[in-house]
Amino acid sequence: MSTISVQDIQRDFLAFLRRVEAGESFLVVSGEHPLAEVRPVLALATQPRPFGLCADQFTVPSDFHRPLPEAILKEFEGA
Numbered sequence: 001m002s003t004i005s006v007q008d009i010q011r012d013f014l015a016f017l018r019r020v021e022a023g024e025s026f027l028v029v030s031g032e033h034p035l036a037e038v039r040p041v042l043a044l045a046t047q048p049r050p051f052g053l054c055a056d057q058f059t060v061p062s063d064f065h066r067p068l069p070e071a072i073l074k075e076f077e078g079a
Helices: 004-009 013-021 070-077
Strands: 002-005 027-031 033-038
Touching: 002 004, 004 013, 013 027, 013 070
Parallel strands: 002 027
Antiparallel strands: 027 033
8 A cells, every 4th residue: 555645645636546446555754643444345245146145054934025014014113
C-alpha cells in the first residue's frame, strides 16, 4: 500500500483515480496523520450464481403458502 498526501491527490485527482482503478491501494495522510485507506472495489461476479446450490439441504413445508396466524400478524403490526 502506497502513502499519498491530500495535497498530491488534489493536484491531480484523475490520475489518482486511474491508479486506484489500476489496482493500487493508498493510505491517505494529512501531514503525519493517516486519514483514510483507499483501495479498488473488488470486481463483481461476472456470472450469476449457479441454480440449486442448496439442493436437498432443506425442505419447504407443504403449508409454506398458508397465511400466517392472526397472533403472529398482530406482532408484525406492533399490536
